Amino acid sequence: MQPSSEHASATRRPGDDREIETLVEFDEVCGRGALAGSRVQAVDLTERTSALLAADVTGAVFLGCPMDEEAAAKVRASGALVFPPVPGLPFNPYRGLLYSPDDLFAGLADGGYEATPDAHAYEWFQRTKADGDVLSSMLRAIHDDSISDALDELLDGARVVGVMGGHTMKRGTDAYAGAARLGRSLARAGFTVATGGGPGAMEAANLGAYAAVFDDAMLDEALELLSGAPSFTPSVTEWARAAYAVRELRPSGGMSVGIPTWFYGHEPPNAFASHLGKYFANATREDGLLARSNAGVVFLPGAAGTVQEVFDNATPNYYESRGEPTPMVLVDRAHWTDHLPVWPLLRSLARERPMESRIALVDTVEEAPDALAALLAGHAGPA
Incomplete structure (x- = not known):
């Protein structure tokens, strides 16, 4: 499937002509005679044969670009x-x-x-992940590296809160509803909301960011509509169609990022x-999500996966010695101290380390934005 053109302006670094990711960019660069040395990614060039035959393509690389065989032979030669x-x-x-x-x-x-396509990609992954075929593993690695590159371009200069x-x-x-209001508050404060891109708390935070550009009533309406399909089980179809019903009522919502994985199909x-930066490799996805959350991370109640993300x-x-540790806000005191005693261990690790003044525990999700703002301002958070 060819990528959507709607992302072009948001994912391209200003002045970067080396990577060409849309047909519009190809025409612009080719028109200036600057195609030599370019990297052209997943652009359908079947209608650009005459341009390719006339262009200087010395040192250029074409990655997954359909083109006429005459053009392909010429650019190789x-x-x-x-x-x-x-x-x-x-x-x-x-x-x-x-x-x-x-x-x-x-x-x-x-x-x-x-x-x-999402379901088909998961089916392919299930068939190939353990067959030992070097081609399949190489294709997964290339795909995931392409996703990482696209994420870096999109989030260049952004203040990201995970x-x-x-x-x-x-x-x-x-x-x-609380997680959705959190996403809305963060987006309205100028942060880019990033989540694991899946259902549950992740969807709620992305929904809040989507709703941030509308009046407050929009989120209430969306929550009511979505409640008719409360979970992706037993039917992903009905769950996803409910989300699209919200999007159709209020199109063109606010921007946010989801970084899901086919590992958890x-x-x-x-x-x-x-x-959506979807990965095959979950470890790459987890590390990349946290590493890109440069303005802090808010941890809502969760189980094993969320505990892993905390640490x-x-x-x-813990080992940061030159810069500033990333702020961490844990929401729901009872969950993180009694149900899963993560907070006592986190505080013990933080003691006498730079991160000690960059962690906070709050009782309610409504307190999280203020706690994050205080940590970013250099004030110790609530414990």
Whole structure:
């Protein structure tokens, strides 16, 4: 599937002509005679044969770009490298842009979730992840590296706050509504909200960021509509269609990022993150999500996955000696001290380390934005 053009302006660094990720960019660069040395990613060039035949492509690289055979032969003969599209794949390993919800959920309306590219990519992953085929593992690695590159371009200069939490949080609950209000507050404060891109708390935070550009009543209406399909089980189709019903009522919502994975195939991506960086390798996805949350991380109640994320984030903070540790706000005192005693261990690690003044524990999700702001301002958070 060719990536959506809607991401082009958001994912390109100003003045960067070396990477070409859309047909519009190709025409601009080619028109200036600057194609030599370029890296062209996943752009359909079948209608640009005359331009390719006339262009200086010395040192250029074409990654997964369909083109006429005459053009392909010419650019190879001129010293360019051509990595042709791989037939039969449900994804493009060379894609230059992040996914949109429409990319991953194409076909949902007519064929249900099972007909979508997201479901097909998961089926391919299940067939190939343990077969020992070096081609399959190479294609997964290329795809994931392309996603990382696209995320770096999108988030260049952004103040990113990660919101972590459990995937089992259901629509229609107070916890889900609170996580959505948190996402809205962070987005309105000028942060880019980033989540694991899945259901539950992750979806709620992305929904809040989506709602940030509308009046407050929009979120209340969305929460009511979504409550009719509270979970992605037993039907991902109905769960996703409810999200699209919200999007159709209020299109063009606010921007946020989701970073999901096909490793957990039972967790579909959510439709409220405007940009989805979906990975095959979960470890790469987890590390990248936390590393890009440069303005802090808010941890909502969760289980094993969220606990892992707390300490994955705490480890570089613990050893940070030159810069400032990333602020960490844990929400729900009873959960993090009694149910899962993460906070006492985190405080013990933080004692007499720079991170000690960059962690906070709050009782309610409504307190999280102020706690984060205080930590960013250099004030010790509540314990």
